[in-house]
Amino acid sequence: MEASVALSPILLGISSNRTSYSHSRRHFKKRRALKVVSDFSKIEDCKIDVDAVNLFKVTNLSYKPPGTQQSILNDVNLSLREKRFGLIFGRSGSGKTTLLQILAGLAQPTCGSIVVQKYGFDSSPVEPPKTLLPEKVGIVFQFPERYFLADTVLDEITFGWPRQKADALLREELALNLQYAINSVGLKTISLDENPRALSGGYKRRLALAVQLMPDLLLLDEPLAGLDWKARADVVNLLKNIKKDLTILVVSHDLKELAPLVDKSWKMELGGILKEAPVPL
Numbered sequence: 001m002e003a004s005v006a007l008s009p010i011l012l013g014i015s016s017n018r019t020s021y022s023h024s025r026r027h028f029k030k031r032r033a034l035k036v037v038s039d040f041s042k043i044e045d046c047k048i049d050v051d052a053v054n055l056f057k058v059t060n061l062s063y064k065p066p067g068t069q070q071s072i073l074n075d076v077n078l079s080l081r082e083k084r085f086g087l088i089f090g091r092s093g094s095g096k097t098t099l100l101q102i103l104a105g106l107a108q109p110t111c112g113s114i115v116v117q118k119y120g121f122d123s124s125p126v127e128p129p130k131t132l133l134p135e136k137v138g139i140v141f142q143f144p145e146r147y148f149l150a151d152t153v154l155d156e157i158t159f160g161w162p163r164q165k166a167d168a169l170l171r172e173e174l175a176l177n178l179q180y181a182i183n184s185v186g187l188k189t190i191s192l193d194e195n196p197r198a199l200s201g202g203y204k205r206r207l208a209l210a211v212q213l214m215p216d217l218l219l220l221d222e223p224l225a226g227l228d229w230k231a232r233a234d235v236v237n238l239l240k241n242i243k244k245d246l247t248i249l250v251v252s253h254d255l256k257e258l259a260p261l262v263d264k265s266w267k268m269e270l271g272g273i274l275k276e277a278p279v280p281l
């Protein structure tokens with residue numbers, strides 16, 4: 001099935017689980033209208049912009065899992081400007097994945113805040129900070145292809161989208177969402193009837209990204225893990241394109257390949273202590 005023909009299942013209506021009607025609608029509007037994240041510590045960057053920019057900020061965040069005595073994350077601070085690529089590196093077990101999970105709303109921090117704030121061209125905040133809502137954050141876990149749920153590419157991308165109760169406007173929005181997702185990750189040449197498990201490694205990663213593409217902030221845990229050299233280069237190119245629209249925060253050990261994309265980087269030290277640091281190459 002070609003992408004254009006494949007819009008018809010959406011227009012016929014789809015049922016909900018992975019995401020809700022309002023969720024999808026919010027994503028659609030947000031993608032068009034909202035500018036999100038920016039770099040607080042380098043807010044002078046904003047001076048080159050005519051419009052206001054958004055800054056994603058984590059302040060004094062700590063996390064102690066329920067029932068444990070030791071904090072995994074300790075007083076973490078970071079900020080990233082919209083449409084920037086942030087990279088967190090560091091030793092295994094230092095807390096990188098835990099931080100992504102908290103940013104995605106999968107666990108509650110013990111203390112601290114995660115906000116988005118808009119700044120004007122003169123570097124002053126133009127609005128009070130807003131709590132970053134989990135539905136505005138997409139997360140792609142390590143080896144995301146292990147968690148594919150559907151039997152076709154189309155169903156995998158649209159899993160959980162409204163089917164039965166979608167009005168005409170929403171159906172149109174969903175059709176555009178689908179087109180956007182397919183085009184953004186370069187899945188146009190793949191049949192939407194294809195079984196996701198039959199795709200090559202690189203195309204599986206593209207599909208996993210398409211599923212999570214709507215939010216403003218995209219979190220990726222080891223996006224190159226387990227791929228051969230060709231697929232890795234493919235995903236790096238894809239991330240370069242996606243960066244034009246979204247803010248991306250990546251946790252990875254693959255520093256050399258991702259370095260050309262990086263605008264800001266941090267090292268997570270054992271004990272969950274995050275420090276801004278250049279990518280060590």
Ligand SMILES: Nc1ncnc2c1ncn2[C@@H]1O[C@H](COP(=O)(O)OP(=O)(O)OP(=O)(O)O)[C@@H](O)[C@H]1O
Pocket residue numbers: 065068072090091092093094095096097098099
């Ligand atoms: N719910 C939990 N309860 C107790 N300990 C936990 C919990 N979740 C994670 N940990 C521990 O917190 C530490 C940090 O784990 P995390 O997976 O965030 O590290 P990481 O830096 O992402 O490691 P890697 O690079 O190997 O993926 C580990 O020692 C892990 O065992």
